[in-house]
Amino acid sequence: MHTKDYRDIIGGGIIILLGLFIAAYALNTLAIGTPRRMGPGFFPIGIGVLLVCFGIGIAVPAFFREGTMEQIEWRPLFAISASLLAFGLCVTPFGLVPAIAALVAVSALADSKLTIPAVLGLIASLSLICYVIFDLGLGLTLPMLRWPF
Amino acid sequence: MDILSNIGLGLATALAPVNLTYCLLGVVLGTVVGMLPGLGALAAISMLLPITFHVEPTTALIMLAGIWYGTAYGGSIASILLNLPGSTSSAVACLDGYPMAQQGRAGVALLMTTVASFIGASMGIVLLMLFAPLIAQIGLGFGSTEYFALMLLGLVAATSVSDGSALKGLAMVTFGIAAGLVGMDVYTGADRYTFNVPEMADGVSLVGLAMGLFGVAEIIASVRQTTIAEIDRESWSLRKMIPTRDDWRRSWLPILRGSSIGSFIGTLPGTGPAIASFLAYAVEKRVAKDPSRFGKGAIEGVVSPEASNNAADQTAFIPTLSLGIPGSATMALILAALLLHGITPGPQLMTQEPELFWGLVMSFWVGNILLVILNAPMVGVWIRILLIPYRFLYPSILVFICIGVYTVSYNVFEVWLVIIFGVVGYLLRILNFPIAPVLLGFVLGPLMEEHFRRAMLISRGDLMTFVERPISGTVLLITALLLVSTAASALLRHRRQRLVPAPE
Numbered sequence: 001m002h003t004k005d006y007r008d009i010i011g012g013g014i015i016i017l018l019g020l021f022i023a024a025y026a027l028n029t030l031a032i033g034t035p036r037r038m039g040p041g042f043f044p045i046g047i048g049v050l051l052v053c054f055g056i057g058i059a060v061p062a063f064f065r066e067g068t069m070e071q072i073e074w075r076p077l078f079a080i081s082a083s084l085l086a087f088g089l090c091v092t093p094f095g096l097v098p099a100i101a102a103l104v105a106v107s108a109l110a111d112s113k114l115t116i117p118a119v120l121g122l123i124a125s126l127s128l129i130c131y132v133i134f135d136l137g138l139g140l141t142l143p144m145l146r147w148p149f
Numbered sequence: 150m151d152i153l154s155n156i157g158l159g160l161a162t163a164l165a166p167v168n169l170t171y172c173l174l175g176v177v178l179g180t181v182v183g184m185l186p187g188l189g190a191l192a193a194i195s196m197l198l199p200i201t202f203h204v205e206p207t208t209a210l211i212m213l214a215g216i217w218y219g220t221a222y223g224g225s226i227a228s229i230l231l232n233l234p235g236s237t238s239s240a241v242a243c244l245d246g247y248p249m250a251q252q253g254r255a256g257v258a259l260l261m262t263t264v265a266s267f268i269g270a271s272m273g274i275v276l277l278m279l280f281a282p283l284i285a286q287i288g289l290g291f292g293s294t295e296y297f298a299l300m301l302l303g304l305v306a307a308t309s310v311s312d313g314s315a316l317k318g319l320a321m322v323t324f325g326i327a328a329g330l331v332g333m334d335v336y337t338g339a340d341r342y343t344f345n346v347p348e349m350a351d352g353v354s355l356v357g358l359a360m361g362l363f364g365v366a367e368i369i370a371s372v373r374q375t376t377i378a379e380i381d382r383e384s385w386s387l388r389k390m391i392p393t394r395d396d397w398r399r400s401w402l403p404i405l406r407g408s409s410i411g412s413f414i415g416t417l418p419g420t421g422p423a424i425a426s427f428l429a430y431a432v433e434k435r436v437a438k439d440p441s442r443f444g445k446g447a448i449e450g451v452v453s454p455e456a457s458n459n460a461a462d463q464t465a466f467i468p469t470l471s472l473g474i475p476g477s478a479t480m481a482l483i484l485a486a487l488l489l490h491g492i493t494p495g496p497q498l499m500t501q502e503p504e505l506f507w508g509l510v511m512s513f514w515v516g517n518i519l520l521v522i523l524n525a526p527m528v529g530v531w532i533r534i535l536l537i538p539y540r541f542l543y544p545s546i547l548v549f550i551c552i553g554v555y556t557v558s559y560n561v562f563e564v565w566l567v568i569i570f571g572v573v574g575y576l577l578r579i580l581n582f583p584i585a586p587v588l589l590g591f592v593l594g595p596l597m598e599e600h601f602r603r604a605m606l607i608s609r610g611d612l613m614t615f616v617e618r619p620i621s622g623t624v625l626l627i628t629a630l631l632l633v634s635t636a637a638s639a640l641l642r643h644r645r646q647r648l649v650p651a652p653e
Contacts, residue, residue, distance in 0.1 A: 011580035015320050022327055022342075030339060036610030040334035040341055043598045047327050054320035070579050076372040077575060080365060080547070081568050087551045088564035096552070103551060104544045110372045111540050122541060126548050138203055140556055 005067025012059025019051025079110035095146035096134075097127045152278070155507045162508025163515050168211050171204065175212035176516045179219015180523065183239070184227040184535055185542070190220040191585065192367055194482050195359030196546070198489075199553035206490035207505045211512040213483055218270065218462040218513070221422060222520045225262045225455055226531055229255055238422035238458040241430045245443060245450035252446050256389035257396060261448060262455040263525045265404045269456030270517045272408040273415060273463025277470075278510055281499070285471040288496035293600040293607065294614055296474075298621035300597050302628045303474050306418040308586050309635040318586050321577070325590025326597070328353050335595075336602065348562040355485050356554050357563045358591060361570025362577075362584050364550045368543050369575045390525060400452045403433050407453035411460030416467050418476035422458035429457035463513060470498060470506060474593075478585035481592040488592075 026032075026044040033039030083106035091099035101123045108114040114122075127144075134140045162168060182193040193216050201209030224239030229246035242262065249258040291299075308318030331342045332352030343349035392400075407429040414425040433453045434443050443450050468474050473494035475481040487494050492502060499506045524531075554563040577584055608614035616622045 007580055011317070011582060014580075015324070018324070018327070022330075025342060030341060031337070034610060035605055035612070038336075038602050038605060040337050040339040043601065044327075044330050044341065047323060047330065050323050051320065051327065054316055054323060057316045058314070058320060070581075072576075072579055073369070073373060076369045077572065080369045080372070081572060083544075083547060084365070084551060084564055084568045084571070087548075088555075088561045088568075091551075091555060091564075092561055099551070100548055103548055107544045107547055110369075111543075113538075114540050118541070122544055126545055130548065130552060134552060134556070138200070140203075142552070142556060 002067055002069065005062035005065050007067055007069045008062035009059050012055045012057070012062065015055030015058060016052050017055075019048045019053075019055055021048070022051065023048025076110040080107055083107035083110075093146065093148040095143040096130060097144050100127050100130065152282075155503060156278075156511065158503060159507030159509075159511035162207060162504050163211070163512040167204070168208050168508065168512060169515065171208050171212040172215050172512050172516050173519055175215020176219040176222075176520050177523065179216040180223035180226075180520070180531060181534055182216070183220030183223025184531060189237075189363070189367075190217050190479050191359070191482065191588070192363040193220070194479060195356065195363050196550055196553055198356050198359065198482070198486060199557050201486055202489070202557060206487065206492055207508050209486055209490065210483065210505065210509050211516075213486055214466070214509060214513065215516045217479055217483070218459065218516065219520060221455070221459045221462050222263065222266055222524050223531070225266070225451075226259065226524070226528060227535060229258045229262070229451070230532065231535070238426050239455075240423070241426045241454040242451055244430065245445070245447050248444065248446035249448070249451065253389070254446065257392045258448070258451055259528055260390040260525045261392055261396060261400055261452050263521055265400070265407065265452035265456040266459040267517055267521050268404050269408040269411055269459035270463050270513070272456075273412050273460040274510065274513045274517075276412050276464055277467055277513075281467050281471040281506075281510075284467065285496040285499050288472045291472075291496070291620070292618075293603040294618050294621045295624070297597055297600040297604055298615060298624040298628070299472065299474050300593050300600070302624050302631075303418040303468075303476060304586075304589060304593060305628050305631055306420075307477065307589055308583075309631055315635045315639065317582050321582050321584065321586040322590035325587035325592075326594030327590075328358065328587070329591045329594035330598075335599065346562075348560060352595075353591075354554075354557065354563060354566060355482075355489070355591070356557050357566030358570050359482060359588060360550050360554055361567040361572075362574035362587060364546065365567055365571025366574025366578060366584070368546060369571065370578055371539065372543055396448055399448050403449040403453035404456045406432060406436075407456035408460045411457030412464045414457070415461030415464030416476075418468065418474070420461070421465065421477045421479075422461040425461035426454035426458040429453045466510075470494065470509075471496060473498070473596075475589065478588040481589045485592045 023045050026041040026048060030041030030044065031039035032041045032045065035042075083103045086102035086106045087099045090102045104119055104123045104126065108119050131144060134142055135144065163172070178193060178197070179190070182190065194213050197213065197216065201213065204212075221238055225242045225246065227233045228239045228242035229250050232243050232247035232250075246258050246262070249255060304322050305319070308322055309315045329352070331349055333339070333343075333350050334341055340350060410429045410432060411422070411425040414420045414428060415422070430450055430453065433449045434440050437443065437447070437449065465476055465480055468476055469480045469484055473484065473496075475484045484494050492498070492505070550567065551564060554567050555561065557563055574584055577587075604614060605612075614621075615625060
């Protein structure tokens with residue numbers, strides 16, 4: 001328990017900042033127009049203002065109550081994001097199979113219970129399944145293996 | 150009769166081999182994701198959205214819809230056998246379904262829920278067939294003013310009914326609308342919030358947003374939670390599925406009551422199958438002669454909510470298909486699938502695309518019959534899927550997500566979007582924001598802006614047009630009442646908490 005509800009203070013704060021940014025961007029770069037002939041900036045300003053209002057509504061009462069905060073699980077957060085990054089970096093130059101291998105290997109770091117043989121088995125079976133579904137089944141032009149050099 | 154020829158056309162479409170195959174694929178996948186905790190209909194539909202780019206829109210919709218109502222069947226399996234709700238709408242089935250399983254009556258519970266689900270779904274489909282054309286007829290007279298008001302009502306209702314803080318829900322809807330602003334403005338061609346990234350000119354892609362928010366965020370949150378299931382293999386053999394005469398006698402009225410409640414709840418914006426099943430359970434407990442049986446394996450408490458959530462699944466299509474206004478995030482996703490294929494949902498859909506509308510509706514019959522065949526007798530197969538450890542499942546899901554988004558445009562940018570929205574979605578979960586409203590806002594936002602600007606153009610910039618026109622005025626009044634009542638009940642709860650300190 002915290003003395004203040006930090007979860008909603010942070011959450012409301014982020015919403016306020018986002019709203020301010022959206023409204024400021026619209027004011028500075030987009031034409032507002034008139035109510036009759038609205039420019040591209042008219043609606044976004046409204047959205048930005050609404051977000052600021054909601055953010056205040058969320059954050060302010062949170063100062064006057066106790067609250068709990070869930071811990072961020074950093075390891076899965078980083079491992080899963082990194083595994084998608086690895087897939088994205090590999091798929092265009094090297095093809096699908098290396099991309100799958102990279103994704104599975106990196107994502108395995110999120111959970112310590114996956115052994116190396118299990119990872120290799122997963123890579124092999126997923127590559128086979130994807131070959132059957134996407135290449136043979138749906139006929140996508142997605143190279144399995146590619147040599148960029 | 151007109152409706153007979155429509156049914157004929159629909160049946161011919163639904164029974165075409167391609168559509169039949171995709172319908173089967175949809176309901177099977179729906180059953181599987183319905184059973185697996187931490188993977189709901191929303192995640193499954195967003196993951197399969199890319200496949201729909203490669204098939205006809207009717208086929209695509211039949212499959213996506215199959216996933217949606219298939220989850221209701223699958224969810225009850227995990228609830229009854231494992232006391233583990235695979236999705237929120239089947240959480241109620243745990244209350245009396247699991248005690249039944251403990252008494253060795255899991256087979257009966259499974260069979261009766263399948264029957265109840267089918268009856269509930271049938272009632273929903275019949276109502277859909279009767280009322281959707283009628284409502285579409287009324288909708289033909291609506292202009293941009295009415296549409297804007299109705300969409301606003303939909304968004305507000307969806308957030309004020311959903312669990313948790315209504316303000317947070319509203320903030321998330323608005324965040325979704327903001328994400329929908331990105332890209333080229335349709336009226337003036339001006340770039341908005343693109344930050345000179347060429348890929349952003351077409352806007353944030355729905356597939357990337359949905360997969361990040363619902364697929365990846367979900368995985369990050371559940372990687373560490375592993376559950377090992379223990380199932381009594383004896384209790385669900387085919388022989389043990391035969392219900393007694395007493396079971397039937399107790400069940401038929403609750404099934405009908407549940408179906409009616411679900412059918413009604415399903416049409417309302419912002420509610421959906423979860424609320425329908427909770428309400429049906431509450432009603433059964435209220436009308437029961439002996440309420441103390443509930444929670445200890447009362448069959449009424451299993452069949453009524455299951456009939457209810459299946460009926461709600463079907464009637465949810467009424468506003469989506471007849472007016473083009475989705476009542477929930479899942480319906481918004483199905484609506485978006487139509488938009489991606491260049492089809493504008495709305496009252497004209499039924500007359501312009503009769504094959505799509507009636508084909509989809511008749512496929513509901515086909516899909517529900519398939520589910521009955523697939524469910525109870527094949528429960529052993531489904532159980533085996535439930536026993537696959539999550540550590541093998543999540544890398545596989547990630548692979549399918551990646552291939553799915555990548556093949557939309559063969560651009561790695563989509564994968565980056567998934568990462569961004571995955572992280573955003575996870576942080577929103579940590580901060581206790583509801584995520585589903587983001588999608589609703591994202592899909593409806595651009596439509597709302599268009600209708601708003603058009604309405605203002607017609608009224609020569611007079612905001613009063615929204616209040617002066619009778620239908621939009623009434624809808625806005627309901628919206629305002631809803632907002633006031635939500636705010637009032639929140640304040641009341643707050644004051645009561647202050648007056649009566651919680652017991653230590």
